Structures are given as C-alpha cells and as structure tokens.
Amino acid sequence: MAKTILVVDDSSSIRTVVGTALKKEGYNVIEACDGKDALSKLTGQKINLIISDVNMPNMDGIAFVKQVKTLPNYKFTPVIMLTTESEQSKMAEGKAAGAKAWIIKPFQPPKLLKAVSMLVLP
Numbered sequence: 681m682a683k684t685i686l687v688v689d690d691s692s693s694i695r696t697v698v699g700t701a702l703k704k705e706g707y708n709v710i711e712a713c714d715g716k717d718a719l720s721k722l723t724g725q726k727i728n729l730i731i732s733d734v735n736m737p738n739m740d741g742i743a744f745v746k747q748v749k750t751l752p753n754y755k756f757t758p759v760i761m762l763t764t765e766s767e768q769s770k771m772a773e774g775k776a777a778g779a780k781a782w783i784i785k786p787f788q789p790p791k792l793l794k795a796v797s798m799l800v801l802p
Contacts, residue, residue: 683728683800684708688718688744689762690736694785698731698762701789702796715744722748727757728801731792732779734763734770742770745777758799762787 685707687698692713699709710727712718714736730748734741741761748754760781761774771782781795 682706682708684710684726685796685800686710686712686718686721686727686730686732688712688715688730688732688736688741690714690733694733694762697789698792701793705793705796707796707800715739715741715747718744719747722751722754724753727754729796729799730754730757730759731762731796732759734761734765734774742773742777745774745779749778756801758801760792760795760799762792 685702687695687709689695690713695711702709710721712721716738732741732744745759758780759778761779762783764785766784774782780799783792
C-alpha cells in the first residue's frame with residue numbers, strides 16, 4: 681500500500697514540484713496551503729511523513745509542527761522542514777518543535793527524495 685505524505689507550503693508551485701516528485705516515487709500526496717489548513721486535513725488517517733515550509737500565513741511551520749506533536753495519531757510522524765530559512769536559531773527552533781530534517785530551498789528533488797526515504801514511517 682502506498683505511503684501518504686502531507687505537503688504544507690503556501691506556494692502552489694512548490695507544492696506542485698514536491699508533489700510531482702513524490703507521486704513519481706509512488707507516494708500518495710495530500711496538499712495544504714498553511715499550518716491551519718494542514719491541521720484540518722489531519723483527520724485520523726495514516727500519514728507517513730510531513731513536509732512543511734516554515735514561513736506561511738495563518739499558522740507558520742514551527743507552530744504547525746508543535747500542534748502536530750500534541751495529536752495522539754501524529755505525535756510520532758516525522759517532519760521535514762523545506763524552507764528558505766537557513767539561520768541556525770530557526771533550525772534549532774524547528775528541531776525543538778519536532779522536525780527531523782531541514783532542507784533549504786531551492787532544493788534538488790533527488791535530495792528531498794533521499795531524506796523522505798530515510799524518514800518515512802513504515
């Protein structure tokens with residue numbers, strides 16, 4: 681059965697690029713435009729991995745990850761932050777919130793897919 685990945689980014693073009701790369705590898709993809717939208721899509725179904733931007737309107741990626749980690753069905757779901765943020769303090773904040781990896785935009789899809797394959801839950 682295909683694994684499901686939630687992609688959270690306010691840029692529709694980034695969601696498309698990431699989604700296309702993941703779908704080519706056989707993953708199911710759920711897209712959300714910000715943290716608030718993403719939380720509304722976490723309805724109890726199995727999510728094997730979350731890829732989230734940091735800077736988004738309504739609810740940023742770090743606040744979103746903190747919320748995800750409070751949800752019983754998703755507290756162990758690995759999170760990759762995919763962002764333009766490269767400051768060590770922001771990375772530390774993301775890690776403290778529960779992010780397992782940090783990938784800087786612009787990114788190469790093969791690098792993203794390698795991180796996905798290492799972190800995706802069975």
